[in-house]
Amino acid sequence: MPFSLSSTPSQSRVRTIALIVACALFMEQLDATVLATALPSMARSFGVRPLHMSIALTAYLLSLAVFIPASGTIADRFGTKRVFNAAIIFFTLGSILCSQTTSLPLLVAARLIQGMGGAMMVPVGRIILLRSAPKSELVSAMAWFLVPALVGPVVGPPLGGFITTYLSWRWIFFINIPIGILGCILSTLLIPDIRSDQRTRFDLPGFVLSGLALACLTFGFTVASRGTEWTTAVPLLVIGTLAGTAYVIYARRRTNAILDLRLMRVQTFRISTIAGSLSRITWGSVPFLLPMMMQLGFGMTAAASGAITFMAAAGAMLMKFTAGPLLKRFGFRRVLIWNQLLATLGIAACAAFTPGWPRAAIFTVLLAAGFFQSLQFTAYNTIAYADLKPDRMSAATSFYTVFQQLMLSMGICVAAGTLALSAHIFGHHEPDLLDFRVAFIVVSIASLFAGPLCAKLPPSAGEEMSGHHSRPAPAKA
Template sequence: MDESTPAPATVPAPAAPVPAAAAESRGAVARRTRLTALIVACALFMQNLDSTVIATALPTMATAFGADPTHMNVALTSYLLSLAVFIPASGWMADRYGTRTVFRAAIAVFTLGSVLCGRADSLTFLVVARVFQGIGGAMMVPVGRLLLLRTVAKSELVAAMAWLSTPALIGPVVGPPLGGFIVTYFSWPLIFDINVPIGILGITLVTLFVEDVREPTSAKFDFRGLALSGIGLSSFMFGMETAGRGVVPPALTAAMIGVGVLCALLYWLHARRHPAPLLDFTLLRIPTFMVSVAGGTVFRIGIGAIPFLLPMMLQLGFGKSAAQSGMITFASSAGAIVMKPAAMSALRRFGFRDTLLVNAVISALLLALSAAFRPSWPLFAIYVVLLSGGFFRSLQFTAYNALAYADVPRERMSAATSLYSTIQQVSLTFGVSAGAGALVISMALSGNEAPQLPDFSWAFIAVSFISLTAAPLSLFMPRSAATEMSGHNG
């Protein structure tokens, strides 16, 4: 009907199907968004769980292999180093072969690596299998996030990212007690075999329900960049992992950190000349991406110390068993689950800048409150602090993860996920090192040969201060930042 044709005002029927169809379309998009987010979240949970579940099983595995238990830590570091080497290549791979194809292949590689780990009969076999498994994990994390970025509308991205923040918080907390339970009541290969049905289900769901999207690229693969970033990141992370722990000679730790810094400098010079570097630092010129990276890094460093400090304080300072401490630390994960429906409401009301500013302060204060924990505290009070802390930390992670991509052009999304995921991995390593370093310094100043409750208290205060420094970084963007995602009207 054109403008010259009169229509009876009392007959609105012809217009009725339009909003109904639009509502149906929006409902279908929302359902697909939730399904895609859930599929990606399950895969990321598998990866996060596996990276920590092995920790409590290492002594039992050492006995089975006839190996020195002190040497078993290489099974953890080999996986982390594999992640550091291959994460930078994930963006180029997704552009070249498609996000669905690469994500599905990553799940398959990770699952096959899990099978090989469960069949290991020596430490050498296990390390090789863990490196192979790490290749799959390195592709799953950033490509899974990229899959959401390319299939989800910006207005729904915050809700989708809430699904991704939850497994990242739950995995490190659930992993150690679950590993201890499996080793105690079953056999250690089961800690790897539980990934098999999850992996098969993930591959099936990705094939059936996830779209295959890609950005055409003619750029050649940056092999020199991969070598420099891989050597730099793995050396630096190895140095930070061993710093202050007495695992290797201090000279070796210092040398590895030095090699990492040198390779980072060489990579930076290389990236300035390369037309399509694997890690593109020019993305940091985007204010919202810079705030998310800088603020998220220091925030994660403080929060990343919790899985190291809290269980140790509960066991060494409170006299709790590993199982008891695991049930207490799980409370922070429960808080993260409760947060998911609240993230969108908070951002819509306050916007990204004010939410990140105030929430960082609240999260840091709740983390610092853990320093006051004592055996005389009612268990209920400890649960309240941990539940509240998990809620606000998860809100912060969700906001950072969504904000990072608010203003990134579509053609640079793959580069952004590679850089963001790499920095995330490094910051989590910093978190454990910061917690361990603060504990060692407190012990040295107090003259304690073994950590005492006051040492844990000072360590918690130190890492909470690191997280607190994320708050003022939010002021480097306007209140109107990322309003398309948050729906905030200022």
């Protein structure tokens, strides 16, 4: 039976749904952070430069960006439960393929397959949550949804470091098997089967154009970040730009466009998308830069670096218990403006790290950086849906998640490109500590532009979600 959108689930049921859906995000985040810690070891195994391993991260994000636009339409047509379960199975099978690769090209191919499952898994899970929770409970539901997901980045670095140092990097992909099985069982038993009453025709031309644009731009920026393959990068970027332009022209004339540009007319959604994209360029670079800096710049083992880098995720998890009260006290607009500055400073402070820093000081910086970044994204991910009607949630989730994944991929590309350029300028064969400092400063600059955009939100933005009530403006004499 399809889930009735008119019903109002209890708070405990909403929390249960959020936790079950979070199994998918937990598995995805655990996979990403475990892999990031293992990249230098994998580079040695494949006989490639460590910087070239960035494509292992961006290949997955590329697959997400291409296939996420179809997730909302597919979920509406076939039901969220069926699509969610199939996505978990596909992601798990992709993980097994990754464990068996013997070269970087084969790993990239396996990551693309894995990303096809991820493209449906998390967006459809978010659709389930958005349609199950009343707006007044959405901040709490989002916090519960993200708490188990944030355990992944906490556990991932030390677990990945231990496995890579004492076993083999191939074992890191088998972690997803028991998590995937558990997620399927819980989803089958407890997740509602939500379908849309309105059937829209699948936008195949839009899917092809948007997929071509996103794939070429993501892969083009990845290749360009190496700084040595411009004959490949430039044509890809040109084709991606042309395809993107063609899609914009095409989508303006369509009511069922796979990425609905009309959503950008909603102020809260538009600002969350654009400002959040700038912030994700900064944060997306951290899982790539931090383990690399600890291992290449500090000379640490994978296990030692993992025992440090997990603190950023620990700070993010700690924040989830304070997001609701902070947003209720200060409102979305004020939190987004001032917290953006604190979050940016937290990432920029990583540029000051040296091997001589006390562990406690590094832990403190990473804990604070994770806390403020997590608060920022909780606010972005919630305010985006403040003024949208329920029947627009699927389209909005697909649109928003595409930009989210694209900018996370862009963060990795900017970080890798900055490292390569800095190493070339200073004559380093491999990036050293100075190059990592430059990279952290460069990626931090992007998110500084997000604060002024958030200032354009009205003080009352998202009041129904946060429970914050702005003071009325004084009457004019």
